[in-house]
Amino acid sequence: xxxxxxxxxxxxxxxxxxxxxxxxxxxxxxxxxxxxxxxxxxxxxxxxxxxxxxxxxxxxxxxxxxxxxxxxxxxxxxxxxxxxxxxxxxxxxxxxxxxxxxxxxxxxxxxxxxxxxxxxxxxxxxxxxxxxxxxxxxxxxxxxxxxxxxxxxxxxxxxxxxxxxxxxxxxxxxxxxxxxxxxxxxxxxxxxxxxxxxxxxxxxxxxxxxxxxxxxxxxxxxxxxxxxxxxxxxxxxxxxxxxxxxxxxxxxxxxxxxxxxxxxxxxxxxxxxxxxxxxxxxxxxxxxxxxxxxxxxxxxxxxxxxxxxxxxxxxxxxxxxxxxxxxxxxxxxxxxxxxxxxxxxxxxxxxxxxxxxxxxxxxxxxxxxxxxxxxxxxxxxxxxxxxxxxxxxxxxxxxxxx
Amino acid sequence: xxxxxxxxxxxxxxxxxxxxxxxxxxxxxxxxxxxxxxxxxxxxxxxxxxxxxxxxxxxxxxxxxxxxxxxxxxxxxxxxxxxxxxxxxxxxxxxxxxxxxxxxxxxxxxxxxxxxxxxxxxxxxxxxxxxxxxxxxxxxxxxxxxxxxxxxxxxxxxxxxxxxxxxxxxxxxxxxxxxxxxxxxxxxxxxxxxxxxxxxxxxxxxxxxxxxxxxxxxxxxxxxxxxxxxxxxxxxxxxxxxxxxxxxxxxxxxxxxxxxxxxxxxxxxxxxxxxxxxxxxxxxxxxxxxxxxxxxxxxxxxxxxxxxxxxxxxxxxxxxxxxxxxxxxxxxxxxxxxxxxxxxxxxxxxxxxxxxxxxxxxxxxxxxxxxxxxxxxxxxxxxxxxxxxxxxxxxxxxxxxx
Numbered sequence: 001x002x003x004x005x006x007x008x009x010x011x012x013x014x015x016x017x018x019x020x021x022x023x024x025x026x027x028x029x030x031x032x033x034x035x036x037x038x039x040x041x042x043x044x045x046x047x048x049x050x051x052x053x054x055x056x057x058x059x060x061x062x063x064x065x066x067x068x069x070x071x072x073x074x075x076x077x078x079x080x081x082x083x084x085x086x087x088x089x090x091x092x093x094x095x096x097x098x099x100x101x102x103x104x105x106x107x108x109x110x111x112x113x114x115x116x117x118x119x120x121x122x123x124x125x126x127x128x129x130x131x132x133x134x135x136x137x138x139x140x141x142x143x144x145x146x147x148x149x150x151x152x153x154x155x156x157x158x159x160x161x162x163x164x165x166x167x168x169x170x171x172x173x174x175x176x177x178x179x180x181x182x183x184x185x186x187x188x189x190x191x192x193x194x195x196x197x198x199x200x201x202x203x204x205x206x207x208x209x210x211x212x213x214x215x216x217x218x219x220x221x222x223x224x225x226x227x228x229x230x231x232x233x234x235x236x237x238x239x240x241x242x243x244x245x246x247x248x249x250x251x252x253x254x255x256x257x258x259x260x261x262x263x264x265x266x267x268x269x270x271x272x273x274x275x276x277x278x279x280x281x282x283x284x285x286x287x288x289x290x291x292x293x294x295x296x297x298x299x300x301x302x303x304x305x306x307x308x309x310x311x312x313x314x315x316x317x318x319x320x321x322x323x324x325x326x327x328x329x330x331x332x333x334x335x336x337x338x339x340x341x342x343x344x345x346x347x348x349x350x351x352x353x354x355x356x357x358x359x360x361x362x363x364x365x366x367x368x369x370x371x372x373x374x375x376x377x378x379x380x381x382x383x384x385x386x387x388x389x390x391x392x393x394x395x396x397x398x399x400x401x402x
Numbered sequence: 403x404x405x406x407x408x409x410x411x412x413x414x415x416x417x418x419x420x421x422x423x424x425x426x427x428x429x430x431x432x433x434x435x436x437x438x439x440x441x442x443x444x445x446x447x448x449x450x451x452x453x454x455x456x457x458x459x460x461x462x463x464x465x466x467x468x469x470x471x472x473x474x475x476x477x478x479x480x481x482x483x484x485x486x487x488x489x490x491x492x493x494x495x496x497x498x499x500x501x502x503x504x505x506x507x508x509x510x511x512x513x514x515x516x517x518x519x520x521x522x523x524x525x526x527x528x529x530x531x532x533x534x535x536x537x538x539x540x541x542x543x544x545x546x547x548x549x550x551x552x553x554x555x556x557x558x559x560x561x562x563x564x565x566x567x568x569x570x571x572x573x574x575x576x577x578x579x580x581x582x583x584x585x586x587x588x589x590x591x592x593x594x595x596x597x598x599x600x601x602x603x604x605x606x607x608x609x610x611x612x613x614x615x616x617x618x619x620x621x622x623x624x625x626x627x628x629x630x631x632x633x634x635x636x637x638x639x640x641x642x643x644x645x646x647x648x649x650x651x652x653x654x655x656x657x658x659x660x661x662x663x664x665x666x667x668x669x670x671x672x673x674x675x676x677x678x679x680x681x682x683x684x685x686x687x688x689x690x691x692x693x694x695x696x697x698x699x700x701x702x703x704x705x706x707x708x709x710x711x712x713x714x715x716x717x718x719x720x721x722x723x724x725x726x727x728x729x730x731x732x733x734x735x736x737x738x739x740x741x742x743x744x745x746x747x748x749x750x751x752x753x754x755x756x757x758x759x760x761x762x763x764x765x766x767x768x769x770x771x772x773x774x775x776x777x778x779x780x781x782x783x784x785x786x787x788x789x790x791x792x793x794x795x796x797x798x799x800x801x802x803x804x
Contacts, residue, residue, distance in 0.1 A: 005643035007466050008473075012636040019621070019629050026622040061466035064409050071410075219421070220428040223678045227421050230679055234414040241407035273672040274679055276625045277632055 007061060013050050014062065017043045018280030031378040033139045033283055037371065040287020051288045062285055067247065069275075069282035070135045070343070074248040075233040076271040077138040078255020079264060080147040081156055083206045086256075089153045096154060096322030097161025100338050103318030104129040104311065105169065111310050117358075120176045124357045127173045128349050128366045129311050131166035133342025133374065134159040134248060135282065140378045141337075141385075149390045151330050154323055155337035160249055162338070164194050167244045170348065177355060190244060197243045198253065201236060205257030213261035225263040226270045232258065246344070286343050290371050294364030307369045312376065315339045329388045336384060339377045345370025409463060415452050416464065419445045420682030433780040435541045435685055439773065442689020453690045464687055469649065471677075471684035472537045472745075476650040477635040478673040479540040480657020481666060482549040483558055485608045488658075491555045498556055498724030499563025502740050505720030506531040506713065507571065513712050519760075522578045526759045529575045530751050530768045531713050533568035535744025535776065536561040536650060537684065542780045543739075543787075551792045553732050556725055557739035562651055564740070566596050569646045572750065579757060592646060599645045600655065603638060607659030615663035627665040628672045634660065648746070688745050692773050696766030709771045714778070717741045731790045738786060741779045747772025 017039040025035025043050045056062050086093070108129030112122035134156070141152045168191055175183075216225035233254040240250030258267055295301055320335030349366040352358050358366075419441040427437025445452045458464050488495070510528030515521060536558070543554045570593055577584040618627035635656040642652030660669055697703055722737030751768040754760050760768075 005640060005649070007461065007469070008636060008640040008643065008649055011466075011470070012633070012640050015636055016633050019623070019633060022623060023621050032623065059409065059463070061461070061463045064413075064463035065466075067409070068413070219425050221421070221424060221434065221678075223674065226675060226678055231414070231418050231421060234410060234417055238407060238410040238414050241410065247407070247410055270675040270678075272625065273628060273675050276623075276628055276672075277676055 010051065010055060010062065011065075013043060014040075014284045015277075015280055018284045021284075022280075031140050031143055031382050033136060033143065034375055034378050036280055036283035037287035037375055040284035041290050041292075041371075042287075043284070044288030044290065046290055046292035051284075053289075053291070056285045056288055062281065065278060065281040066285040067282075069278035069280070071233065071237050071247055071251040072271065072274050073135055073138060073142075073279050073282065074252040075229075075255040075258075076268070076275055077134075077142060077147060077156065078252040078257075079259050079268050079271060080142075081153065081252075081256050082259055083202055083256060085153050086157045089150060089157055092323055092326060093154050093157025094161055096158035096319050096334055096338065097165065099322040100132070100158060100315060100318035100335075101130050101162055101165040101169065103321070104314035107310050107314040111307070121357050123173045123176060124352050124355070125362070125366070127166070127170050128341070128345050128352065128370070129314060130162075130169060131341065131344040131348065132159055132162045132315070132338045133340050133344045133370075134163075134246075134252070136340040136342045136374045136378065137337045137381065139279070139283075140381050144382060144385050146385050146390075149385070150326070151323075151333040151337065151385075154326070154330075154334050156252070158319065158322070158334070158338060160198065160252070163246050163249050164191070164198075166344070167194065170351075171244070174351075174355070177357065194243045194245055197240065197245075198249070201250075201253050202256060205253070206260045209257045209260040213263060216261060216263055223270070225261070226267060229254070229258045229263075229267055282343075286346075286371065286374065289343075289346055290368055291364060294361065295368055300361060300365065304365050304368050304372070307365055308372045308376075311341065311369050311373055312339050315373075329384070333381065333384050333388060336377055336381045340374040341370035342374040343370070345373075412453065412457060412464065413467075415445060416442075416686045417679075417682055420686045423686075424682075433542050433545055433784050435538060435545065436777055436780050438682055438685035439689035439777055442686035443692050443694075443773075444689075445686070446690030446692065448692055448694035453686075455691075455693070458687045458690055464683065467680060467683040468687035469684075471680035471682070473635065473639045473649055473653040474673065474676050475537055475540060475544075475681050475684065476654040477631075477657040477660075478670070478677055479536075479544060479549060479558065480654040480659075481661050481670050481673060482544075483555065483654075483658050484661055485604055485658060487555050488559045491552060491559055494725055494728060495556050495559025496563055498560035498721050498736055498740065499567065501724040502534070502560060502717060502720035502737075503532050503564055503567040503571065505723070506716035509712050509716040513709070523759050525575045525578060526754050526757070527764070527768070529568070529572050530743070530747050530754065530772070531716060532564075532571060533743065533746040533750065534561055534564045534717070534740045535742050535746045535772075536565075536654070538742040538744045538776045538779065539739045539783065541681070541685075542783050546784060546787050548787050548792075551787070552728070553725075553735040553739065553787075556728070556732075556736050558654070560721065560724070560736070560740060562600065562654070565648050565651050566593070566600075568746070569596065569648075572753075573646070576753075576757070579759065596645045596647055599642065599647075600651070603652075603655050604658060607655070608662045611659045611662040615665060618663060618665055625672070627663070628669060631656070631660045631665075631669055684745075688748075688773065688776065691745075691748055692770055693766060696763065697770055702763060702767065706767050706770050706774070709767055710774045710778075713743065713771050713775055714741050717775075731786070735783065735786045735790060738779055738783045742776040743772035744776040745772070747775075 018036045021035035021039025022032035026032050045053055105126045108126030109122045112125035141147050146152055216228050221227055233251050236250035236254040237247040241247050315338050316335040319338035320331040323331040323334035346367050349363050353363040420438045423437035423441025424434035428434050447455055507528045510531030511524045514524035514527035543549050548554055574584050618630050635653050638652035638656040639649040643649050717740050718737040721740035722733040725733040725736035748769050751765050755765040
């Protein structure tokens with residue numbers, strides 16, 4: 001009967017740390033998410049050591065809870081996003097996604113080559129500069145109630161495109177490591193599959209949900225719409241990994257098609273307690289992956305500063321350029337919205353370490369860069385959003401479709 | 403970015419299996435929980451093998467999710483239970499708890515000794531007959547909206563006492579295995595500590611919550627009452643394991659003291675989606691622990707029948723005797739409410755296996771007995787509750803205290 005006690009203590013620590021961190025951040029007028037990530041850094045190996053690196057490794061209970069947390073977060077963001085809204089900003093989002101991948105990749109590769117990596121390894125390092133973590137930006141947008149702004153739609157659309165391109169790029173870069181070339185035909189197929197999956201689920205799912213939302217009420221369980229939506233969320237999160245995409249892309253799609261149902265408003269309300277319990281695990285676990293000890297030298301800190309500056313500037317330029325037609329303020333919001341690398345950068349860095357492409361220090365620096373971008377962005381984004389009037393693209397989903 | 407895909411598939415399977423099982427059960431006029439446990443049996447090693455025993459071992463993500471699920475379940479049951487209600491039925495609950503432990507222990511020990519175990523080992527086997535799993539009964543009572551009935555209060559109060567006694571008994575039995583005696587003074591201390599913990603938290607916590615519930619609204623987060631209540635739930639679940647008690651006892655206490663706040667009604671509503679997502683993991687994981695292959699012989703099946711009959715009869719007699727002053731129907735409801743052994747029996751059986759007290763077959767039989775009692779009880783309990791008018795002890799907590 002004692003078997004669960006250690007993990008219960010860990011759950012308690014993580015959960016309470018998140019609340020304390022979030023509260024402090026909010027009192028300092030920062031987004032709560034910054035406090036939650038910082039809390040992870042405090043309870044993690046850098047400072048208190050209450051959460052050991054082994055406890056947040058892939059497949060551990062904390063890692064799985066974190067994954068469920070971010071999956072639910074993107075599901076709830078999807079619930080506030082209609083396909084039609086995304087379509088309106090489709091062209092801009094595509095531009096933001098594509099330029100926002102090319103510029104960081106180029107700048108990252110140049111920097112890495114300049115620091116002594118061969119071109120093949122430099123491109124691997126560059127891949128870690130590319131992928132945006134939608135979770136952190138989504139949380140900030142949600143905290144500020146800004147998900148209905150046009151800039152938010154652009155960011156979300158671009159995040160989907162960003163994930164597809166990052167997946168392809170990583171595939172190319174990994175195949176280059178062996179010194180072999182890569183198969184353009186196969187790559188095209190992977191691209192087509194991913195785009196096809198998103199199009200079929202997004203478009204077809206929206207159609208079905210719009211017409212058949214009474215199906216959600218058929219089962220006997222009083223909460224059956226929520227249960228079906230959650231099953232859809234877990235299912236699509238899994239299927240999207242089969243297409244090489246992040247689980248959160250599938251969860252976002254599940255939320256987006258569920259936003260077409262007449263139960264959308266109720267689902268949004270019921271999702272709130274789930275986010276309250278589970279998303280803190282994601283942000284604290286993310287924060288706990290920073291190990292400040294690895295960075296405790298002037299050299300390492302300098303390198304970190306440079307890498308982070310490149311990561312921020314390149315994404316800001318890339319994303320901002322794509323969104324320039326919307327005006328300069330909107331372009332800045334979109335650009336900063338794409339800056340956080342978060343857990344995606346951590347994953348790519350781990351792949352690079354495992355593949356022997358770079359050493360522990362470069363690994364620590366890329367991880368720290370990923371998390372720094374996640375910490376630095378939210379306050380800037382919040383400031384920009386508060387000081388930029390929402391534009392005509394704003395639209396409310398509070399009215400259900402029928 | 404693929405790292406989470408296996409576990410996502412598992413989560414999807416478990417979640418969907420629970421919904422399908424629950425739906426089928428409800429259409430057959432059975433409590434949904436029976437369907438969820440049966441679904442676990444179907445996807446587990448007995449039939450489909452989609453969930454392997456290693457995936458539900460202690461400390462795995464599924465095990466932790468199951469634990470969180472049952473902790474939240476008992477928290478929500480606590481939310482519908484006032485300390486004053488429990489006090490009203492205190493004497494009856496104490497009787498039910500004590501006699502409901504002694505009779506199964508005695509009958510279990512006699513049977514085990516009769517089947518060839520020495521007295522020391524027979525008492526270990528008997529310990530597996532003792533502890534009631536509050537989770538299964540609580541879920542049935544909640545499903546039927548019967549938590550406000552007097553019988554339910556008796557069952558919940560008795561479950562707390564049952565857990566204290568089972569913990570002490572297990573301590574004694576384990577210390578007897580070495581052939582050593584046991585230290586009565588130490589035992590008394592353990593008893594006092596556990597009772598003291600429950601009394602201090604239950605009484606003191608209720609007082610504080612009644613007077614200071616505005617504290618829950620102090621943090622900035624919009625859902626701060628829920629967040630504080632959940633932190634309390636995880637914290638007390640952990641602390642109760644330090645006193646040798648089950649985590650669900652602490653969670654129940656946390657819910658009980660939170661029921662004194664003016665936010666109680668909102669908390670109850672917000673807990674529903676959490677239960678919808680997480681309790682299925684508990685019941686499916688419980689069901690997946692049955693391995694029918696171990697029982698595939700006439701001998702084993704016969705032994706299982708006998709063991710289950712003794713387990714049901716002894717708890718029914720013990721619990722029912724204690725509750726007899728309430729009338730025969732009420733006594734039957736209380737008696738059956740105490741029958742499920744569920745995961746508690748599984749835990750004790752695992753201890754016995756690890757300690758070499760019994761072999762794989764006896765282990766499989768005790769596990770199967772624990773789960774059979776969990777499957778058999780809900781329909782009987784539901785039938786009894788539907789056909790017994792609720793008595794004067796009924797009371798509604800829909801009106802908040804202030």
